[in-house]
């Protein structure tokens with residue numbers, strides 16, 4: 116089976132050629148349906164060979180419950196706004212342990228700061244779900260937030276905060292920061308989606324793409340059992356090189372790349388390997404979780420983490 120090949124065109128780098136094929140199973144819900152994926156010989160990106168016609172069935176109603184629940188609207192108190200401004204604009208950012216804690220607990224300050232955004236920046240979250248991340252940002256002082264998601268069950272239209280059931284293409288206006296958190300790998304035409312995002316970007320704006328990374332340490336360790344392959348919902352899982360080439364082909368340049376893989380990548384892949392699905396798994400051993408968290412952090416520092424953070428700008 117591992118010798119099977121097929122002629123495919125890479126959605127990431129555009130290479131057309133003979134891809135090595137392998138089969139991987141739906142294990143998030145434990146349905147165990149098998150799907151064929153191809154690996155691009157040019158850039159190492161992974162791509163489903165054929166998008167299943169019944170793909171929407173793989174997003175059942177409880178899929179969204181996997182995301183954090185929406186936080187109630189709450190305006191940021193003055194002290195929190197002052198701290199936020201300091202975190203975003205200080206020339207002397209916190210060092211060491213404090214920075215590390217802040218990065219993990221409030222990663223949006225780091226993303227916004229890296230993108231050159233203040234609290235007034237126009238920020239768009241594409242595929243925002245129920246808007247949980249935007250609500251958290253609002254509570255910390257961000258005041259120009261928009262979210263779109265064609266499947267969201269929750270819409271909102273408040274001053275400085277909007278969540279709409281819509282596609283990116285139907286959004287009006289331009290933004291300083293457009294975020295796609297683990298969204299691009301689900302889209303049928305990722306290049307077109309990035310081009311659309313680019314068309315909505317202010318001149319000095321940034322696109323933030325967070326996405327699983329093929330060729331990472333966890334992928335190499337677990338192969339078809341790798342949690343972040345997530346068949347058949349992930350249609351394209353690019354390598355770092357694949358993602359940078361995809362950005363280039365979409366009229367974007369890669370400004371910065373970081374890695375933010377977490378212990379879940381290891382823990383779930385271990386489970387999948389033993390035929391234990393994501394849902395219905397036993398509670399994780401805390402020691403084991405700490406062990407894998409350390410491994411994930413080390414991999415991130417070596418640029419080997421299995422989740423990438425790509426900051427993109429117009430060329």
Ligand SMILES: [Zn+2]
Nearest residue numbers: 125128155158
């Ligand atoms: Zn490729």
